[in-house]
Amino acid sequence: MTPDDPDTDHTGSHGDARRRAIRSFVVRAGRMTVAQERAWTELWPRYGVETGGGLLDLAAVFGRDARRTLEIGFGNGESLVALAAAHPGRDYLGIEVHRPGVGHLMLRAEELGLANLRAICRDAVEVLQQCIPAGSLDEVLLYFPDPWPKKRHHKRRIVQPAFTTLVASRLRPGGVLRMATDWQPYAEHMLEVASACESLSNASPDGGYAPRPDSRPVTRFERRGQRLGHGVWDLAFSRT
């Protein structure tokens, strides 16, 4: 193990008893640009959503009751910003743990004058559990989540049976979970886990992968996958 190895992710001297919950991310030190620092100071009051007080009133967060999309792990926010700009009649909430990425998203939102976008900077699993009301979302996007390719790290993949059940419970009936990955073994895992979720049904009539939705903007991680010669697998599941 190295200091960077997430298997060392524990609290220290008390061993297993105080081991942290398994998380799907390792917070990177990633340096913030001056502009991103400014975004955190000046734009967080406009675009940021503080959590910790239990369930959010999403209509109050956006100041209206419109169709709502949640993106989990938005990275630097490319897809969320493009979607929010293309659909001003809908509302977009993003959750990301990487602070420079949240700063980047806020800068783009300001440039484009977006009023229908908000961000939360925290573990999405905790946010879904504690802050997002049941049946409150029309769409959940999970694009290019960390694939955790090593076998001993598979437990860190965000897509797990408990996760798909949790996401499904936050979707309204008929709402859609869309996922994409450039890592075939993770695509197979996603298909297996989502297909086994009793409250989700595969929107692809053949029970396999979905066509690439026209609505999905190309992101940095997708471009990286393309450069590496990876394929891309899309999945779409509706809440039953």
Ligand SMILES: C[S@@+](CC[C@H](N)C(=O)[O-])C[C@H]1O[C@@H](n2cnc3c(N)ncnc32)[C@H](O)[C@@H]1O
């Ligand atoms: C491989 S990147 C993909 C980013 C973006 N979706 C894209 O396509 O460019 C995965 C992102 O998910 C974030 N992430 C992973 N687990 C998360 C969690 N539990 N809650 C919030 N963000 C998470 C990471 O910080 C990282 O930015």
